[in-house]
Amino acid sequence: MFRTWTHMLIGGILAGTMLLAAPALADSPTDETPAAVAPRGSIAQQLSLLAKLNAAVQGVDLATSLNHNRREWEQLSPDEREQFREKYRAWAEQNPQQQQEILRQFEEWIRIAGQRKEKYRRMNEWLHVVVESFTPEERAELQKLSSDERARRIVQRRDALVAAGKLALDGPTSGPAESDR
Amino acid sequence: MTDRLEQHEFEALSAWWDGELPPEQAADIERRVDTDPRWASALADLQATDRALDAWTVPAPSTDLSARILAAAAREAFQASPQRSRVLRFAYWAVPAAAAAAVILALGVLYNPAPRTPGGEGTDVVQQAPPAPAPPAHERTAPAPEALVGLDRADSAVVANLDLFRDMDVIENLDTLQAIERLEGERTQGRHGT
Numbered sequence: 001m002f003r004t005w006t007h008m009l010i011g012g013i014l015a016g017t018m019l020l021a022a023p024a025l026a027d028s029p030t031d032e033t034p035a036a037v038a039p040r041g042s043i044a045q046q047l048s049l050l051a052k053l054n055a056a057v058q059g060v061d062l063a064t065s066l067n068h069n070r071r072e073w074e075q076l077s078p079d080e081r082e083q084f085r086e087k088y089r090a091w092a093e094q095n096p097q098q099q100q101e102i103l104r105q106f107e108e109w110i111r112i113a114g115q116r117k118e119k120y121r122r123m124n125e126w127l128h129v130v131v132e133s134f135t136p137e138e139r140a141e142l143q144k145l146s147s148d149e150r151a152r153r154i155v156q157r158r159d160a161l162v163a164a165g166k167l168a169l170d171g172p173t174s175g176p177a178e179s180d181r
Numbered sequence: 182m183t184d185r186l187e188q189h190e191f192e193a194l195s196a197w198w199d200g201e202l203p204p205e206q207a208a209d210i211e212r213r214v215d216t217d218p219r220w221a222s223a224l225a226d227l228q229a230t231d232r233a234l235d236a237w238t239v240p241a242p243s244t245d246l247s248a249r250i251l252a253a254a255a256r257e258a259f260q261a262s263p264q265r266s267r268v269l270r271f272a273y274w275a276v277p278a279a280a281a282a283a284v285i286l287a288l289g290v291l292y293n294p295a296p297r298t299p300g301g302e303g304t305d306v307v308q309q310a311p312p313a314p315a316p317p318a319h320e321r322t323a324p325a326p327e328a329l330v331g332l333d334r335a336d337s338a339v340v341a342n343l344d345l346f347r348d349m350d351v352i353e354n355l356d357t358l359q360a361i362e363r364l365e366g367e368r369t370q371g372r373h374g375t
């Protein structure tokens with residue numbers, strides 16, 4: 001009997017304390033205050049800024065840039081749209097560090113002049129072929145190298161593929177140097 | 182006067198949008214957004230892009246999951262503890278009391294007037310569940326960007342950054358491509374130098 005009364009007494013004291021504290025808890029700051037707004041995903045925030053930067057570099061505002069993109073999107077075939085979606089999904093599955101790295105390179109890409117972008121697109125075509133010629137282990141090794149060392153090995157392999165007639169290059173700027181031929 | 186924000190102004194707006202500014206600065210930015218069309222327009226742009234790019238946000242691990250993992254770890258440690266029996270005796274008293282307190286606390290919260298939001302809207306606490314971080318009040322009235330109307334989240338993200346996705350393959354290799362370009366430039370220079 002004593003145990004039961006003691007039990008109820010302790011319960012009552014605790015409950016009373018909580019009751020007194022309830023209004024204070026209810027008045028405490030909530031997530032509604034601006035300062036408590038959860039930080040936006042840094043990736044999303046950076047993309048937002050890059051979209052603006054991209055528009056600004058093209059000399060237009062964001063709305064104009066988005067409208068232009070939408071028109072272009074509407075003109076794509078279903079297959080082409082699906083390819084874009086595939087790229088989006090691949091992106092979304094990357095970890096934040098990888099996404100961050102691509103954003104860094106995208107920012108640089110935005111600032112590159114159109115003619116040079118075209119050159120890089122052409123180079124990227126043979127780069128794919130060259131990289132495919134490496135074994136998976138060699139590709140993993142390449143990833144660990146500095147970009148300069150990676151470039152040296154890739155150019156070496158590219159020249160070997162060209163010499164063996166396995167790769168044709170379409171322009172002098174993307175071809176091997178004469179001294180290496 | 183240009184109709185666009187200067188870079189430092191845009192950075193301040195962005196920081197405010199992220200809730201990173203102290204109250205005085207935040208109030209100053211809020212006043213500008215309310216009174217200056219340039220600021221309002223820049224905010225609308227920021228909101229439009231954010232909305233389109235929401236899909237890019239990497240979801241944080243579930244707090245429920247974290248709590249469950251921590252609780253499981255604590256339970257495992259506790260099972261082996263010599264204090265277990267003493268704690269169980271304490272729990273005999275504390276658990277019913279805590280349950281009673283929880284009921285009273287819930288009643289207290291339910292009948293307490295709700296705090297006002299920054300946007301001036303009094304809201305019932307019950308209606309706030311599950312709690313979601315609220316952006317500045319202006320977002321609630323910002324129109325959806327016309328260019329993204331009718332698109333789902335993935336398509337919106339693609340359209341908002343079409344240039345990124347179009348050249349994603351090249352962009353991913355940009356460092357390597359630039360290094361190759363440098364290397365070949367050096368070779369060309371060496372060739373001309375000899």
